[in-house]
Amino acid sequence: MFEFEIDKRDGRARTARFATPHGTVQTPMFMPVGTQGSVKGISADELTDIGSQMILGNTYHLMLRPGPEMVAAHGGLPGFTAYPGPFLTDSGGFQVMSLGHMRQINEAGVVFKSHLDGSLVNLTPERSIEVQQLLGADVMMTFDECPPFPAEEPYIQASLERTVRWLDRCLKAKTREDQALFAIVQGGIHPRLRQQSLDATLPFGTPGFAIGGLAVGESKAEMFPAVAYTANRLPENKPRYLMGVGHPEDLVAGIALGVDMFDCVYPTRTGRFGYALTDDGRINMNSAAPRQQLIPIDPECDCYACTHHTRAYLAHLVKAEEMLAPRLLSLHNLRYLHRLVERARAAINAGEFQAWATDWGERYFRSQKVTSQTGGSQLPAWFVQALRGEETVSS
Structure with missing residues (x-):
């Protein structure tokens, strides 16, 4: 039901087909964000016409309004939104992180104040899975704690350990076979913590893995070595999802590092x-x-x-x-x-990804007047490092 078949490789970049109950998608791919059951201003037919393959829905927002039971009464997100293709739902962890002073985290889960009416809401791993199952997404995300940036290493370590314990609870709460649950690897920009999270998370053998805890305030020079380190150690035969990342240059760099799935509010915002x-x-x-x-x-x-x-x-x-x-x-x-990921897929299939990515970057960064530290081209150093697959985290 959730087969992932790689078609071509070009360096770390690869094209693949990911089968889900609501259709097979081609990767690498970008997922538009439909936070509240709608990609802002865009109809379901328009999403299909422009080549959207999978839409992201938000557990936190849909849990508060209209409630997951109402979505389930429509047959899940495809019936509720009229978009017939696959959906992925996040777990609510990122939104909980962004609430800051409005929430309290403990081992049981998170208690927070609703941004709508100030009422107290208790979100646990079990409740996150319950909501996501009612939403009916093809791919669900495990409930995780996403540390802000910057954060001290002891805090990041404690949060990633908690995320692993929550993963175990999410898997035990999951009852539907027609939904895939992806685990999330945390660890910030620190290789030691990334490795600790990988060591604890990979044995669960989930159908796919997400790279989390990035694009939360760190620089691209800090982020992409962490992406490289994590992606290089994720299973080759399962999809890799870089959460919350979607600037054009990020897609090209992430694809070079072997990432298959991306999402971000950036294009509509x-x-x-x-x-x-x-x-x-x-x-x-x-x-x-x-x-x-x-x-x-x-x-x-x-x-x-x-x-x-x-x-x-x-x-x-x-x-x-x-x-x-x-x-x-x-x-x-x-x-x-x-179109950008379509062109990347075509370049990978032709065995020309590195040349294509370099040419695209030279044109794209020319308008930003960026000078690389690697030889005077228009490419910034972090982008060149990503194309090379380098894992050294900048100080």
Whole structure:
């Protein structure tokens, strides 16, 4: 039911097929985030049209509103949202971390105040699994503690040990065979702690593994060596999911390190703020230049915004605060990331990933005027390190 079959390898990068009850997806892939049962501003048909293969739903938000029982009454997230493909649900751990002073963590779980009405909510590993089973996602995530950055090593160690104990409880609470539960490897940016988490987590043999505890405030120079260290030690025959990461340069670097799955609110959030993603960097549609440009956002893009409208029109919508502006920009940004991973898959299948990734990076970072410490190219040092698979964490 959850078969993972690798098609091609090119260095650490690989393409594969991941079979789920609601369809087989091609990896590497980017998953749009539907926090509250909706990818903001984008319909289910549009998600399918732009090439979305799997959508992420949020356990914390859907638990509070409308409640998992209401979602279950629709037959789970596919019936509730009308998106027919696979879903992945996070466990609520990241949102609990972000609540800060509004929550208390103990061995049993987390008690926190609802951001909606201030009522006390108790979220345990067992409750997280119960909610995710009612939501009916194809892939569920184990309930974990995600330490903030920066955090002291003793705290990170204690939290990863607790995450392993919670994993055991999640597996014991799981009753549905048509849902896969992925374990999460923690450890921050510290190789010793990453290895400790790997040693404790891998024996559980879950159908897939996530790389957690990153993209929480550390620099990319700190993050990607940790990704390299973890990915290199995860099973070859199971999907690897880098949680909460989705900038274009992050996708290319992560794919080079053997990551298969990504998610992030970045494409829709930047769309709502008036930014469009391209191979030449972000275009600020709030600025003056696009208002005079009678060309698409990206002539190479096949999304609705690029095939029907000019930059000048879209910039006008942004300036006029029309509702259509964030919709069209979000649609384009999502399609851009889907096209990016599609191009990466094609390069891997052709055995040309390193050359493609280098060429893409030279173009993308040129607009950011980045000078590498590795020889004067446009590529930043952390990106070059990722393409090489280097695991040394920057001090």
